[in-house]
Amino acid sequence: MTMQSLVLLGAFLAVLLVLAWPLGLVLARVGDGGAVPGMTWMGRIERLLYKAGGVSPETDMGWKSYAVALLVFNGIGALFVFALQRLQGWLPMNPQSLANISPDASFNTAVSFVANTNWQGYSGEQTMSYLTQMLALTGQNFFSAATGMAVAYALIRGFSSRSAKTIGNFWVDMTRSTLYVLLPLSLIFSVFLMGQGVIQNFSAYQEVQLIEPVAYSIPKASPDGQPLKDAQGAPVMQSVAATTQTIAMGPVASQEAIKLLGTNGGGFFNANSAHPYENPTPLSNFVQMLAIFLIPAGLCFAFGRLVGDQRQGVAVLAAMSLIFVAATLVVMGAEQVAHPQLAALGLDQSASALQAGGNMEGKETRFGISASTLFAAVTTAASCGAVNAMHDSFSPLGGAVPMLLMQLGEVVFGGVGSGLYGMLVFAILAVFIAGLMIGRTPEYLGKKIQSYEMKMTSIAILITPVLVLGGTAVAVMLDVGRAGIANPGAHGFSEILYAFSSAANNNGSAFAGLSANTPFYNTMLAIAMWFGRFAVIVPILAIAGALAAKPRLEANPGTMPTHGPIFVGLLVGVVLLVGVLNYVPALALGPVVEHLQLYTK
DSSP: OOHHHHHHHHHHHHHHHHHHHHHHHHHHHHHHTOOOTTOTTHHHHHHHHHHHHTOOTTOOOOHHHHHHHHHHHHHHHHHHHHHHHHHGGGSSSOTTOOOOOOHHHHHHHHHHHHTTOOOOOSOHHHHOOHHIIIIIIIHHHHHHHHHHHHHHHHHHHHHHOSSOSOOOOHHHHHHHHIIIIIHHHHHHHHHHHHHHTOOBOOOOOEEEEEEEEEEEEEEOBOTTSOBOBOTTSOBOEEEEEEEEEEEOOSBHHHHHHHHHHTTOOOOSSTTGGGSTTTSOSHHHHHHHHHHHHHHHHHHHHHHHHHTTOHHHHHHHHHHHHHHHHHHHHHHHHHHTSOOHHHHHTTOOTTTOTTTTTSOOTTOOTTTHHHHHHHHHHHHHHTTOOOOSSOGGGSOHHHHHHHHHHHHTTSTTTTSTTHHHHHHHHHHHHHHHHHHHHHTSOOEETTEEOOHHHHHHHHHHHHHHHHHHHHHHHHHHHSHHHHTTBSSOSHHHHHHHHHHHHHHHTTOOOOOTTBOOOSHHHHHHHHHHHHHHHHHHHHHHHHHHHHHHTSOOOOOOTTSOOSSSHHHHHHHHHHHHHHHHHHHHHHHIIIIIHHHHHHTOO
16 A cells, blocks of 8 residues: 555545535435525526426335336436437437447446436447537436435435425425436536536547557458458458547546436547547546545535435445545555566566556556546446446456445445445344344434335345345356356456446446447346346335334433444445455456466466
């Protein structure tokens, strides 16, 4: 571990806390329906939107009505994104005349962006028109993030309400989250990114002359298009020289901003945040990491204010931060060690630029190991999935950390809204376990935790491991699943396990050695993404409804404090224990075996 890494991590957390505290005040006002200071003029736009949509903002919903509205809204969104991809070849704002997307790829992408996953089995600049990028993908970046915030607000109301039959209004929560939080922050962040060099235009792709021609060889073809072979059956090669290069253009900054602030992660370009048009400078790289954690951290402070005890939000934030710091230190340390097999070949740190300072394989050379590994921890702790390095090229232990951060349930800051409501579900489980140990009915924030809440909590926690492990098992058993593996053995298994961990936990990053843009993986991963999102949200809304209907009890001498270090330690232990019990056998077949193989001849 280098001093540079420690300083970078410390500066990141310090700036995050400074920014998240005031944002938490705004998020609390958004959640309780109050006017946001400095943005009262937005109230007129808000009322116009309700009138246009026929929404009565004063009418609250029970949890079932809230869930139905949420599912219908997101279902229609998925159909819209699917249709736009299938028709983009005939629609405007397509200067490159890109073709319509195949049905299975369109299905996968539609589900991916609606579920806040942004798994991309395609190369954005070669596949999606400007209209599709802006109207379908960027639009869903806003709506999926707002959906997560809405669910978080609904669950918080469950804790703060007293014998209520409702948990809020989904349409109001969606509207306010978008108008008062996501749009203003995205506008500010877009302007900053453009100042750093991120492009924002509608130009056709630019063809430019290379300073020096690049020579390379390609197989020679016969007039009928078949490859020519010599007498020994080897392909006949011909030398060609490239004198021009195509540079992709497009409205990148606007999509980049909400991609990060909304913990979406889908890049305009295939290289994502490693592309200089998406992430041009070390400063933009640092601010992008802050943007990923900003709203999830701010929601912790908002949670404390909305339940009337700021210490509760700080406790949740502390648990998230402890796990994040520990995971980040592990991945940084793992990648700052020279690869043992390369070192055995004499390519030690003094002799090879590849090994200088550690494992540079797959890292962005503009940022180095420290900033690349911190980005990897941030993007997988949050359900973002944006990357500035190739996770597939990390060392086995370094790659295991991003995988495990996802498998913990994306609750270590997690996605916008989803991180908080996921951690609160673990908090319910933690107080239930504590109640069993001391022989008392468990309580959290004055609400008794009884059998119904525990049934819903169990479903919410266990649905993603079922999807991850079940999907991985099916993929490794079938030929169509194994066909996508580029690296056989333990690493190939890790690629499949990472893909389903990313999909079911709505992250979106990948071990890109897996060729996943096939009908099999497009379908299987889409199923994992959809149920990984909405099969978790529905039981959480059921918990919110059940808690809202209960009276809020006053604390007594037998009540377990849920804001001190003991509870924080219990919460961290429960999160880690559930992750370990679910995934250690699978991790042993992938990253653990691969790590041991590094030290065997």
